[in-house]
Amino acid sequence: xxxxxxxxxxxxxxxxxxxxxxxxxxxxxxxxxxxxxxxxxxxxxxxxxxxxxxxxxxxxxxxxx
Amino acid sequence: xxxxxxxxxxxxxxxxxxxxxxxxxxxxxxxxxxxxxxxxxxxxxxxxxxxxxxxxxxxxxxxxx
Amino acid sequence: xxxxxxxxxxxxxxxxxxxxxxxxxxxxxxxxxxxxxxxxxxxxxxxxxxxxxxxxxxxxxxxxx
Amino acid sequence: xxxxxxxxxxxxxxxxxxxxxxxxxxxxxxxxxxxxxxxxxxxxxxxxxxxxxxxxxxxxxxxxx
Amino acid sequence: xxxxxxxxxxxxxxxxxxxxxxxxxxxxxxxxxxxxxxxxxxxxxxxxxxxxxxxxxxxxxxxxx
Amino acid sequence: xxxxxxxxxxxxxxxxxxxxxxxxxxxxxxxxxxxxxxxxxxxxxxxxxxxxxxxxxxxxxxxxx
Numbered sequence: 001x002x003x004x005x006x007x008x009x010x011x012x013x014x015x016x017x018x019x020x021x022x023x024x025x026x027x028x029x030x031x032x033x034x035x036x037x038x039x040x041x042x043x044x045x046x047x048x049x050x051x052x053x054x055x056x057x058x059x060x061x062x063x064x065x
Numbered sequence: 066x067x068x069x070x071x072x073x074x075x076x077x078x079x080x081x082x083x084x085x086x087x088x089x090x091x092x093x094x095x096x097x098x099x100x101x102x103x104x105x106x107x108x109x110x111x112x113x114x115x116x117x118x119x120x121x122x123x124x125x126x127x128x129x130x
Numbered sequence: 131x132x133x134x135x136x137x138x139x140x141x142x143x144x145x146x147x148x149x150x151x152x153x154x155x156x157x158x159x160x161x162x163x164x165x166x167x168x169x170x171x172x173x174x175x176x177x178x179x180x181x182x183x184x185x186x187x188x189x190x191x192x193x194x195x
Numbered sequence: 196x197x198x199x200x201x202x203x204x205x206x207x208x209x210x211x212x213x214x215x216x217x218x219x220x221x222x223x224x225x226x227x228x229x230x231x232x233x234x235x236x237x238x239x240x241x242x243x244x245x246x247x248x249x250x251x252x253x254x255x256x257x258x259x260x
Numbered sequence: 261x262x263x264x265x266x267x268x269x270x271x272x273x274x275x276x277x278x279x280x281x282x283x284x285x286x287x288x289x290x291x292x293x294x295x296x297x298x299x300x301x302x303x304x305x306x307x308x309x310x311x312x313x314x315x316x317x318x319x320x321x322x323x324x325x
Numbered sequence: 326x327x328x329x330x331x332x333x334x335x336x337x338x339x340x341x342x343x344x345x346x347x348x349x350x351x352x353x354x355x356x357x358x359x360x361x362x363x364x365x366x367x368x369x370x371x372x373x374x375x376x377x378x379x380x381x382x383x384x385x386x387x388x389x390x
Binding site: 145148149151152153155156157167168169170171172173174175176 | 267307310311312313314315316317318320
């Protein structure tokens with residue numbers, strides 16, 4: 001029944017990488033908490049680098065440095 | 066004053082369906098909790114089927130089965 | 131498969147009201163989007179009135195007015 | 196280490212406005228809570244006006260009034 | 261820089277299990293997306309079983325069945 | 326109409342600091358985006374240091390170092 005939300009910058013995450021994130025996060029719930037994978041939900045949000053800030057800066061700017 | 070966030074897969078939700086979700090979720094807050102609808106906010110997130118996982122799998126794959 | 135997150139102030143929501151919110155939000159997904167209720171998840175967050183702000187003010191203060 | 200999520204309607208927020216939101220939200224954490232800006236994360240979500248409801252209505256409709 | 265939010269029911273998750281979730285989710289970001297672990301944030305929310313619904317029902321009731 | 330969610334560790338944030346966060350975040354929406362403060366919502370989540378991870382570690386452990 002867990003719900004996992006993964007937020008990453010939108011920088012070319014492939015469908016296979018998304019599947020790996022879903023499989024890995026679901027397995028983590030099974031391994032650590034013995035949760036039922038059938039009702040474990042994983043949602044991945046890809047965020048534009050203009051919209052993600054860290055240390056006062058946009059990731060867009062950080063990538064150019 | 067409630068805030069309701071609805072996350073669904075991005076599979077052709079129409080503007081009218083979105084309006085129905087907004088009206089229904091707001092009415093639920095009024096009916097059950099006697100909240101003020103004027104400041105009740107509903108935000109709908111439509112998530113790509115590649116980015117939504119359940120039971121180790123991407124919804125994209127589940128839809129093909 | 132939808133995920134619905136309801137945030138309200140922590141002001142004595144009863145278990146029965148929570149159940150009504152869960153049932154109502156799930157039914158809304160079935161009625162409007164024909165979703166499967168068996169995998170529809172509803173999570174209710176109750177937020178301390180000190181931690182909820184609207185119009186520059188804490189709800190704690192608004193309740194005293 | 197704080198995480199700040201800002202949700203606004205998708206109505207032409209410019210990259211400079213996004214940077215101002217990131218800088219301002221990060222500075223708020225430093226000023227009020229003495230947090231380390233280097234690990235303060237700000238994520239801005241721009242939501243389609245069809246997907247944002249307030250007072251039973253879509254923002255799309257409210258903007259036409 | 262990723263942000264991972266894990267929501268589970270509040271049913272006795274131990275500090276060691278929380279640490280395992282944090283380590284596992286962070287490692288997943290490194291392995292799949294080559295992200296920097298130093299700025300990868302994991303936040304775990306433990307939700308009262310009265311406040312978590314699935315299939316029209318509260319988890320509190322499901323646990324009694 | 327914006328919605329701002331601030332997540333910080335639960336380490337003695339005072340009611341006055343919470344009010345300062347609410348006022349500051351609301352003012353930021355007014356200053357940068359010309360939003361209406363009357364419908365701007367700020368929600369602060371205080372997270373147990375066991376439940377917050379960064380760089381593979383719980384904040385509880387980091388505070389002891």
